[in-house]
Amino acid sequence: MYNFNKLYEPTSVEEALRLKKEHPEALLLAGGSDILIKIREGKLAGCDLINIYMLEELRGICLEDDGSILIRPLTSFTDVSMHPVIKGHVPVLGEAVDQIGGPQIRNIGTIGGNICNGVTSADSATTFKTYDAVLELTSMDGIRLLPYAEFNLGPGKVDLRPDEIMTGIRIPKESYENTYGHYIKYAMRRAMDIATLGCSVNVRLSKSKDSIDRLRIAFGVAAPIPIRSTHAEESAQGHALDAALLEAVAEGALADVTPRTSWRASKEFRLQLVKELARRATKAAVEKAGGTING
Template sequence: MFDIKSFYEAVSVKDAIQALVKDTDAEIISGGTDVLIRVREGKDAGRSLVSIHNLEELKGVKLLEDGNLWIGAGTSFSHITNDPLIKEYIPMLGDAVDMVGGPQIRNTGTIGGNICNGATSADSASTMWTLEADVVLEGPEGERTVPVCEFYTGPGRTVRDRCEVCKGFVIRRESFEGWTGHYIKYGKRKAMEIATLGCAVRVKLSPDKKRIEDVRLGYGVAGPTPLRCLKAEEGLRGHDINDSDAILAFGKDALTQVNPRTSWRASKEFRLQLIEELSKRALKEAIKKAGGEIDA
């Protein structure tokens, strides 16, 4: 049995917000794959839960009139992986969330919960950073949009107020048109594993597929929050895809912008080794997916 004070099934986002305002001890629950674990462990025991799990307005992926992509916060990982729009425009995100837990978790867990949980190890987080996604929140004061790079405030903490509902994510067309990417998750085992390190790289190649016009590098578990390595990105732009010195510097520059810690999963030193190596591996795979013939 879970130690839950009360459980309320919201009929709309506004209804959920009202329920949160009314009960100062209440918190949001969607798929429950994170919240119920905290309740079972006693961290959130005795609290009220407001469920948004069955709100259709929070589910699905759609292409907006302006060409941007909308991903509902209540969309499950399995749906994202198999969605035709995700497969066409940002398959990297589908690949990343397909590494979350096992099939049961992926069928129930949602991308909104994965991001709002605030964990640096979230498999969707580093990819969403390289996509420069915007987080759409609605609360008692109305709706607001927060860039994902400004969403995290610390380990397990975000700017989302307790009475706010994450409605979804907007990915601008300029962040996916002409881009390809690759995500690498390193763990001690192949399945049902929390990332020891996650590395996401996105590239935009020149028309002849020989030069890197733009690049983005993101990490999970390389610091207290997900992060981008802007210095490494700047150093690689404009270089030939087979410039081995530039690719080597790409990994070295990443080391100057991370702050991993030692945990029972891995030492800081091992994570630093992964940070440098995985950046190069993910970059090469992203270039190959973009049609570049790389031999560096």
């Protein structure tokens, strides 16, 4: 039994924005794989809903004229992982969302919903953070562009204003060009489980492929929100491809994370995971880029 109050079903993005302005307390219903569960559990009982799932304007992926990748928020996880633009330029994003739930969830769940939930365990979040994604947030007053790095305000809290709808996620060309990434999700089960800890790394190697030109690394469930590790990134800059690189990244990551103890894992175990996943994901990303870790 789904106990909600009113259900609005706009037929265009413009109508959806008007409804959001008139009813700022109403919740947006996309795939529903999260919000319907909360309504059924009683956590959101009696809420108003604006169903945007049928708005095809908010679905799809394309390569823009400037080379940036535009992902519309209603694109399902399955469509993200299967799309040729994603496979060709940021395959790590597809690999990450392929680890969400099971096939049914991936078919109905949306990439925008995964971000707007604001949870630290979102499998797409770390990869978007490492690729400097920019969010397109639209209201009746126009479009607000916000770096994804500034979107998460706290556990389950994001910088989405009451009259706004996310209409796009952009990955700049300079962030993905000549980069290779790897995502590792550690969970208690191999499937149908949320992350105990997640780590996404991408690297761009020097022309000689013997050192790091740029490294980006982010973690999920290592802090109240998905976070980038700037200390690890700085320690890797210009570093030779050797065992010391992996240790520098692993130790640097510890300076930025603040994991907690939960029923899934202790703080101490998560700290161990941070170091080990940082090593493994970095090594895998380097190898995908054509490099070899020596020593």
